[in-house]
Amino acid sequence: MKPLDEQQAAARSWFESLRDRICAAFEGIEREAGSDAGFAYTPWDRVDPSGEPGGGGVRGVMKGKVFEKVGVNVSTVGGTFEGEFAKSIHGAGDDPRFFATGISLVAHMANPHVPAVHMNTRFLCTTKRWFGGGADLNPPIPYDTDTADFHVTMQAACDAHDPAHYPRFKQWADDYFYIPHRQVHRGVGGIFYDHLSDDWARDFAFTRDVGEAFLRIYPALVRRRMGQAFDDADRARQLEWRGRYAEFNLVYDRGTLFGLKTGGNIDAILMSLPPLATWS
Template identity: 45%
Template sequence: MEEQKKQAFEWFCALRDKIVESFLLIEEQAFTGPKVEKRKWNRPGGGGGESTIIYGNVFEKVGVNVSKVHGKLADSVINEIPGAGENNGEFWASGISLVSHMQSPLVPAAHMNTRLIYTSKQWFGGGMDFTPIYRDEEDCKYIHESIKTTCDKFDAEYYPKFKEQCDSYFFLQHRKEPRGIGGIFYDNLNSGSWKNDFKFTKAVGAAFLEIYLHIIHQHMRKSWTKEQRENQLIKRGRYVEFNLLYDRGTRFGLMTDGNPDAIMMSMPPLVKWM
């Protein structure tokens, strides 16, 4: 178990480094000097993490978190975490999470996270999804075909199952509308082979980076209007509503005494409600 934890955390850190390096290269290609902030934090009950935030002219704000936390859950939330009740609330969790808000209204916002959790049970979870301001059918086709190709290498049932879970999960019930064009979402993944589940989780992270870099390069240099920017800021309001009302990662972070600034990293720098 300790070796599994070590391998997973090292992968999450390596993926973070590759993502940050790739995004900074895009900013350099756009001849801009981005601002990069790194913040480390410690969890009072055990563990901690690090946030890397980039502010640039392509990425208005993108944050990448890695964390490794452990300890005992409060009695009030033990029943919300599978296996915690049978383990006296003891848990260990590690993962990577990313949320990207772009300067251009023509480049979709993106979210990706993968994680490994131990209580009396053990499972992987995560996924990716994309939120364009203006839907592009070619982008949508490319994204979903690429995700399906990744999933099919492991199990032909993964893509349809995880896509449906994504569509169901990333839905704003109070507005009766989806957050974006979807992707995949999986949780409590334990096929009986830790090795295969870890390979799948690594493949999801690698596929996200390849997909998003392609989409960014397709649209980052296109011109856009003030009206499109205004619509972008309003659409971001939906993103904020989802993350504060429904997001499980936000809830898990708060329930386990995570760092509030890291948890709220997903918030866009500018947003409007009309």
């Protein structure tokens, strides 16, 4: 992989620093629950189809008392898209070379009352450069207060940059995180954006604010619900809901496809899948 330029290095550094703070916050919650669980980090290297080094990343996974399974991955990869896949990527149709760096997080919780969550932000370079990502809440047992607080926090992050961002990116999330064959949404939404390339400094600042917003709101929601009593019916509802989550990620998720098509680490790509799920 070619040496990183200033923008690429800055984005990589930010995603890695956000990973560190998120993992520390999640480990802190485990300590509050009387657990000594911590993240196990596994580095991986990517080889480009050309045979040249293609970067790599670090897969972080924790299985604890509160977080039944949470994965926080960072990666920085580059090389050449193979075959027809290049035509599906913004700016890569005529030149298949690419660079990508980002953070990806999925948390599946032990208590069915605690919402699962997904967060991802990324910076990609082809013949164009852009940011993408977002965060969405995925509760097996939804609570209106949790949903409202999550959306208010995401809206504040958006409004600080452009009042048009939140309605646009909320709708984008609603449209994207939908399971057509079930005709249901994956969760209660959030925000999703892609191909943000108006101004690099402004777009990077917005992407950072999305990460900061996530770090503020999600640990608060976990603490709100993690001590709530649940029964076998709640657990059954959670496991069946997780089956829907797995279906979306295996059939429709573009991030899963991107990772598999670019020679990413299989364990890191599939870390989004729940540890247990049922199909009744």
